[in-house]
Amino acid sequence: MINVAGRTFQWNELIEQVQVSSTGRNILQQLDNSPGVYRYRSFAELENTILIREQIMNAAKKLNNSSVSFAVFSETRANDRYWTITEQGGIRLRPGVKSSIAIRDIYQNGTAYAFECATAMIILYYYAALEYLGAETFDNYFKDLYLYSWVTDSDLALDIATAREPIPGDVVYFDNPDHRRPEWQGENAVFLGDDRYYGHGMGILSAEAMIEQLNLLGESSEVDATMLDKFVRPNFRHWMDLKYRNSSRSFRTTENRVILYQSIYHHNLCSISYxxxxxxxxxxHANQLKITMGQ
Incomplete structure (x- = not known):
């Protein structure tokens, strides 16, 4: 169900008010058919939310066609013209390199790159943000990129939502508790609509096929893989604030920006969920807390 500025609209009213592509219309319909309520401050916010979802889906499809490879952290690869590989298997942007150029290179020269599936999700999120924001704004906010698992620049602003069904553009997780190897403990995947999911290392498959492939990697046939009901999606309003600079609270220039990353925590666990x-x-973080008692 869709609510705009406090009002719920019928489908025939929505399609007259919202200007979207044919793919966007399918997203709009799934939002409208959802048992949950999706609230927007304006039709412009709804249109931008749909556009961001489309950019995430396009980023997933392009990554699928880019010839990048799956690899565990110890076998991570990247184009050394733009990136260096850390001891932990992370991919760090070289000083002086524009983030937009380096992210595009992953898509243009995929054979030079190999990484695990959580890292793949972050890469496609960055690419989607680049396409939505444009190179100048993207480079202003996303500097000193570090690609490792779910480590993100704070302005990527990822959220976790619980729902019965994903909306196209959501990242889902297929959990495989019966895995033989840690890298197949599960699969992060972008929902593309029409029962199609993109997972790095598996390609674009139906949910049934994705689960079947994970089951083949299990130790027995007793425990089936399953899709969890927690989905990842960006904070759409924050991305809009970055694009339109209409929020003094969210907007930070290059000069006054302090926090680049929420945290960098190396765990060496491939293919984990957000x-x-x-x-x-x-x-x-809790284990790192130190409490000093007064003398």
Whole structure:
């Protein structure tokens, strides 16, 4: 169900008010058919939300066609013209390189790159943000990129949503508790609509086929893989604030920007979900707390 500025609209009213592509119309219909309520301040916000979802889907499809490879952290590869590989298997932007150029290179020279599937999700999010914001704005906000698992620049602003069904552009997680190898403990995948999902290392498959492939990688046939009900999506309003600079609270220029990353935590666990990464990160931070008692 869609609510705009406090009002719920019928489908025939929505399609007259919202200007979107044919793909965007399918997204609009799934939002409208959802049992949950999706609230927007204006039709412009709704249109931009749909556009961002389209950019995420396009980024996933292009990454699928880019010839990048799947690799565990110890076998990470990247074009050394733009990136260096850290000891932990992360991909760090070289000083002086524009983020927009380096992200586009992953798509243009995919054979030079190999990374695991959580890193793939972050890469396609950056590419979607680049396409939505444009190179100048993207380079202003996203500097000193570091690609490792779910480590993100804070302005990527990822959220976790719980729902019965994903909306196209959501990142879902197929959990494989019966895996033989850690890198196949699950698969992060972008929902493309029409029961199609893109997962790095697996390609574009239906949910049934994705689960079937993961089951083949299990130790037995007793425990099936399953899609979890927690989905990842960006904070759409924050991306809009970056694009239109209409929020003094969110907008930060290059000069006054302080926080680049929420945290850099190396865990060496391939193919983990974003919710699980957040749990690991919170636990790590809790263990790092030091309490000093007064004398």
């Amino acid at each position: 919710p699980y990464y957040r749990t690991l990160l919170n636990t790590h």
